[in-house]
Amino acid sequence: LLLLGGAAAQPTESDSMPEPSRTNIQSVNLRTAFLVGQEVGNPETLQAILMQESNGGLAGNVGNLSSPIGKRSYGVMQVQLSAARSVLTRTPQLMNTYFPTREYKSLADEEIIALLITNAEANIRIAAHHLKIYMAISKGDWNKAVAAYNVGIGGVERIPEPAEYH
Numbered sequence: 001l002l003l004l005g006g007a008a009a010q011p012t013e014s015d016s017m018p019e020p021s022r023t024n025i026q027s028v029n030l031r032t033a034f035l036v037g038q039e040v041g042n043p044e045t046l047q048a049i050l051m052q053e054s055n056g057g058l059a060g061n062v063g064n065l066s067s068p069i070g071k072r073s074y075g076v077m078q079v080q081l082s083a084a085r086s087v088l089t090r091t092p093q094l095m096n097t098y099f100p101t102r103e104y105k106s107l108a109d110e111e112i113i114a115l116l117i118t119n120a121e122a123n124i125r126i127a128a129h130h131l132k133i134y135m136a137i138s139k140g141d142w143n144k145a146v147a148a149y150n151v152g153i154g155g156v157e158r159i160p161e162p163a164e165y166h
Contacts, residue, residue, distance in 0.1 A: 026056030029076055029120055036124050040132045045142060049131070049149065050124065053078040061117045069109070074116035077127035084112050087129045094129065098122050 022030070033050045037043025050056055054076045063073035073080050088095045089104055098115055099107060116123050131149050138144035 029057040032121050032124050036128045040128045046128055050077060057120055074113055075123035076120045077123050079116050079123055079127050081109055081112060083130045084116055084126050087126045091129050094125060
């Protein structure tokens with residue numbers, strides 16, 4: 001109990017549970033994920049994926065280095081090269097934003113990987129559009145879309161439905 005002016009005060013939630021501290025990088029990336037998420041739907045889910053994949057941008061920019069280059073994930077949202085290519089071909093405004101003078105077919109893998117690693121906002125936007133594609137494929141089922149983001153759309157079909165809870 002806290003004593004205020006001689007009277008005992010009840011502890012508040014803020015007394016017992018301090019706010020988690022965020023670095024500037026995390027704050028900027030979380031805000032970007034929220035704003036981009038508002039554009040494509042469900043901003044909180046995009047923020048949750050950001051925190052899971054890279055702790056908001058504090059973890060390394062390249063996923064499992066022992067994976068072949070085509071299977072590695074890059075940047076704050078851990079986007080695979082194939083996913084980024086898929087989004088760039090389907091989303092001309094992103095292609096024009098990040099590669100304005102280029103044709104999609106002329107982009108080298110290294111250029112896309114460099115964008116994913118060095119530009120957190122681009123990484124978040126590409127990931128958001130990738131999630132939006134999965135939302136369309138899963139007919140609006142956020143659970144399936146998020147699972148597909150993690151394991152791929154083919155992997156979702158192999159995930160068993162949860163048993164009913166009694």
